Amino acid sequence: MKMANNLGLSSILFSLLFFSLIIETSLGARNLNENVLDWVKMDHRRFLRAVIHVSNLDHSIKVYTRGFGMKLLKRRNFPDRGYKDALVGFGPQNTHFLLELRQRDGLSNVFIGTEFGHFGIATQNVYKSVEQARANGAVVIHEPEKVNQTIFAFVQDHDGYKFKFIQTPSPLDPLSPIMLRVQNLDLSANFYSKALGMKLFKRQNNSKGEFILATLGYGTNQSKTTMLELEKRNNISRNDGRDGYSMLYISTDNVNKTAEAAKVVIKELGGNLIMEPVLVPTINVKMTGFSDPDGWRMIMVDNKDYRRGTL
Ligand SMILES: *[C@@H]1O[C@H](CO)[C@@H](O)[C@H](O)[C@H]1NC(C)=O
Ligand SMILES: *[C@@H]1O[C@H](CO)[C@@H](O)[C@H](O)[C@H]1NC(C)=O
Ligand SMILES: *[C@@H]1O[C@H](CO)[C@@H](O)[C@H](O)[C@H]1NC(C)=O
Ligand SMILES: *[C@@H]1O[C@H](CO)[C@@H](O)[C@H](O)[C@H]1NC(C)=O
Ligand SMILES: *[C@@H]1O[C@H](CO)[C@@H](O)[C@H](O)[C@H]1NC(C)=O
Numbered sequence: 031m032k033m034a035n036n037l038g039l040s041s042i043l044f045s046l047l048f049f050s051l052i053i054e055t056s057l058g059a060r061n062l063n064e065n066v067l068d069w070v071k072m073d074h075r076r077f078l079r080a081v082i083h084v085s086n087l088d089h090s091i092k093v094y095t096r097g098f099g100m101k102l103l104k105r106r107n108f109p110d111r112g113y114k115d116a117l118v119g120f121g122p123q124n125t126h127f128l129l130e131l132r133q134r135d136g137l138s139n140v141f142i143g144t145e146f147g148h149f150g151i152a153t154q155n156v157y158k159s160v161e162q163a164r165a166n167g168a169v170v171i172h173e174p175e176k177v178n179q180t181i182f183a184f185v186q187d188h189d190g191y192k193f194k195f196i197q198t199p200s201p202l203d204p205l206s207p208i209m210l211r212v213q214n215l216d217l218s219a220n221f222y223s224k225a226l227g228m229k230l231f232k233r234q235n236n237s238k239g240e241f242i243l244a245t246l247g248y249g250t251n252q253s254k255t256t257m258l259e260l261e262k263r264n265n266i267s268r269n270d271g272r273d274g275y276s277m278l279y280i281s282t283d284n285v286n287k288t289a290e291a292a293k294v295v296i297k298e299l300g301g302n303l304i305m306e307p308v309l310v311p312t313i314n315v316k317m318t319g320f321s322d323p324d325g326w327r328m329i330m331v332d333n334k335d336y337r338r339g340t341l
Contacts, residue, residue: 066287066290066291066294067224067291067294067295069287069291070224070225070226070227070287070288070291071227073227073282073283073284073287073288074281074282074283074333075226075227075248075280075281075282076127076248076249076255076256076280076281077127077208077247077248077255077256077258077278077279077280078123078127078128078279078280078281078331078336079117079119079127079128079129079130079278079279080127080128080129080130080149080208080275080276080277080278080279081129081130081132081275081276081277081278081279082129082130082131082132082140082191082274082275082276083132083133083134083137083140083273083274083275083276084131084132084133084140084189085133085137085138085139085140085188085189086133086138086188087114087115087116087131087133089167089188090116090131090133090187090188090189091105091116091118091131092166092167093163093166093167093168093187093188094118094129094131094187095118096162096166097162097163097165097166097167097168097187098151098159098162098163098168098193099120099151099153099159099162100118100119100120100129100205101118101119101120101121102116102117102118103117103118103119103122103123103128104116104117104123105117109135112134112135112136113132113133113134113135114132114133114135115130115131115132115133116130116131117129117130117131118131119204119205120204120205121204123336123339124336124337124339126204126205127203127205127206127256128205129149129205130279132276140189140190140273140274141270141271141272141273141274142189142190142191142272142274142275143267143270143271143272143274144211144267144270145210145211145263145266145267145268145270145272145324146191146209146210146211146272146274146275147192147208147209147210147211147259147261148184148191148192148193148194148209149191149192149193149194149205149207149208149209150193150194150195150196150202150205150206150207150208150209150257151193151194151195151196151204151205152196152197152198152201152202152203152204152205152206153195153196153197154197155197156174156181156182156183156195156196156197157174157181159183159195160173160174160183160185160195163185163193163195164185167187167188168185168186168187168193169185169186169187170183170184170185171184171185171186171192172184174195179198179199180196180197180198181196181197182194182195182196182197183195189274190274191274191275194209200253201253202253203253203254203255203256203257205256206255206256206257207245207247207256207257207258207259208256208257208258208259208278209259209260209261210258210259210260210261210275210324210326211260211261211262211263211266211324212260212261212262212263212266212322212323212324212326213262213263213264213266213323213324214262214323215241215242215243215244215260215261215262216241217299217300217323218244218260218322218323218324219233219241219244219246219260220299221295221299221300221301221322221323222244222246222258222260222322223246224291224295224298224299225291225292225295225296225299225301225320225322226280226328227248228246228247228248228258229246229247229248229249229250230244230245230246231245231246231247231252231257232244232245232252233245240262241262242261242262243259243260243261243262244259244260245257245258245259246258246259246260266324268324268325276327277319277326277327277328277329278326278327278328278329279328279329279330279331279341280328280329280330280331281330281331281332281333281336282330282331282332282333283332283333284332285307285316285317285318285330285331285332286307286318288307288318288330289303289306289307289318289320289330292318292320292330296320299323300322300323301320301321301322301323302320302321303318303319303320304319304320304321304327305317305318305319305320305329306318313340313341314335314338314340315331315332315335315336315338315340315341316331316332316335317329317330317331317332318330
């Protein structure tokens with residue numbers, strides 16, 4: 031009887047202790063998660079560059095500079111990493127979103143696939159831009175069209191990358207948006223808002239009322255910042271062998287906290303951590319990387335390190 035009581039008491043005590051431990055750790059974890067997700071919204075982030083593979087670097091540089099009006103900022107050779115690259119864009123590295131064009135050694139093909147959409151280029155005159163692009167080797171796949179106050183056209187380079195020229199009455203960021211296709215737009219919009227701290231600027235439904243296009247980005251003024259456009263596509267194939275569009279670099283004040291937040295969101299919404307926070311010694315840059323639920327890759331780069339220009 032006594033023994034049973036003792037046993038009963040100790041097992042109650044034990045389970046109480048056990049319970050409070052569970053409660054404490056889950057509360058602790060919860061607070062930590064909420065703090066780090068709040069921090070993401072205060073972090074200083076911006077789109078730094080998109081990395082795309084090209085089949086012929088010289089040819090791409092010619093099309094992007096003479097054809098599209100970008101500047102060649104840097105050209106580099108990395109025999110040890112197996113590629114050479116060029117940085118192009120409409121302004122300096124420390125203020126502008128850029129494209130990093132990479133030509134891999136010994137690979138003369140790129141396969142873009144169907145899930146990468148396009149890059150947007152703002153212009154004062156779509157007709158002129160289209161002629162300049164055409165004269166420098168790009169193919170016009172959608173002649174200029176006026177819809178309300180906006181005039182747009184689509185061109186394609188020799189690798190098949192699509193660019194949308196956009197002319198609007200109000201100014202736009204020169205290289206924007208980056209358009210990618212995703213399977214589940216609600217899920218993706220949630221992921222980009224929580225893990226990446228982006229703001230949902232605009233959502234568009236089709237006539238059936240389905241959410242089909244999300245415009246996300248940093249900052250408060252859509253005309254002053256690069257935008258990410260996510261388009262819903264039901265039949266998206268994640269493993270089609272695409273190797274063209276590679277990844278997006280985004281800046282952060284703290285790669286450790288960024289990875290911590292990403293892990294929390296990945297557990298909830300999907301995606302993968304692809305690179306634990308690391309200081310890459312050869313360039314002295316801290317970074318971490320993860321992919322979204324559709325496999326689109328993001329490399330998060332320390333703000334101060336990026337400004338040194340070694341990446
Ligand atoms: C064009 O403007 C009209 C009237 O303001 C609007 O109803 C329509 O949705 C606009 N079209 C597009 C494609 O934005
Ligand atoms: C778009 O569709 C969602 C449901 O799919 C609905 O909640 C929302 O109100 C719609 N928005 C517009 C502008 O039609
Ligand atoms: C956004 O920036 C543009 C360009 O500087 C400016 O013309 C526009 O008024 C701004 N919009 C808002 C809502 O602040
Ligand atoms: C996927 O859907 C798009 C339209 O949403 C269509 O243009 C494309 O051909 C489809 N691809 C496949 C492989 O069915
Ligand atoms: C990030 O984590 C690494 C390894 O744990 C540590 O050495 C470094 O000091 C941390 N950096 C920051 C900014 O917390």
